[in-house]
Amino acid sequence: MSETARAGETEETLAVPVAQLRPSLEAVLMVADQPLDAVALASAVGYPVDQVTAALQGLADEYTQQGRGFELRNVAGGWRFYTREEYAVVVEGFVLEGQQARLTQAALETLAVVAYKQPVSRARVSAIRGVNVDGVMRTLLTRGLVEEAGQDHETGANLYRTTGYFLERIGVSSLDDLPELAPYLPDMADLEDELEAVASSPAEPAQEQSAETSVEAQPGSEPSAAEEPTA
Helix, strand or coil: CCHHHHHHHHHHHCCCCHHHHHHHHHHHHHHCCCCECHHHHHHHHCCCHHHHHHHHHHHHHHHHHHCCCEEEEEECCEEEEEECHHHHHHHHHHHHHHCCCCCCHHHHHHHHHHHHHCCEEHHHHHHHHCCCCHHHHHHHHHHCCEEEEEECCCCCCEEEEECHHHHHHHCCCCHHHCCCCHHHCCCHHHHHHHHHHHHHCCCHHHHHHHHHHHHHHCCCCCCCCCCCCCC
């Protein structure tokens, strides 16, 4: 088979143009919360593993040549973005300054979920809160309130738990001292009573309609100001 025929056959097997491979890898790595190997990335972007590996190394070299503040490393068999070591002073100053700021409502809610559900994955916290919590979790990790607690045996996702610094900040000695959630939740019997009451109550719009009909049916009633004809 000629080289031209082989090249044409290769192009037909690709799901997307070659020019989109690197941006696709960058997009996936940007949202990854743990290092991803070449096989996982190849499955995500739809390219052969050897092409993905070459593209990853090319991106890493490109970032270094351009002097970016971040770099792409292959650590422990997986690829992930990291801050460059020479900019550690800048990052450290930003992190320490952020320690003085108050936690947002979103951060407090996420921290509460981790405290009561730990060890828990980011996906589980996101499912409970109904929003993506990647950015908030990074803030809690940076503040030292949350730390990694191994991986889930079924999904392989990283698990998180609260730290001793968290206990110190809220003024308790152990997780057993956290207040129970049950007293703040409605009783199931009360919920059932409310549901039965709603189901048995008559429809209000129908009553309002019948009242309007009875008024209009009364003989000799004078028209209202809104019904009087204008000159």
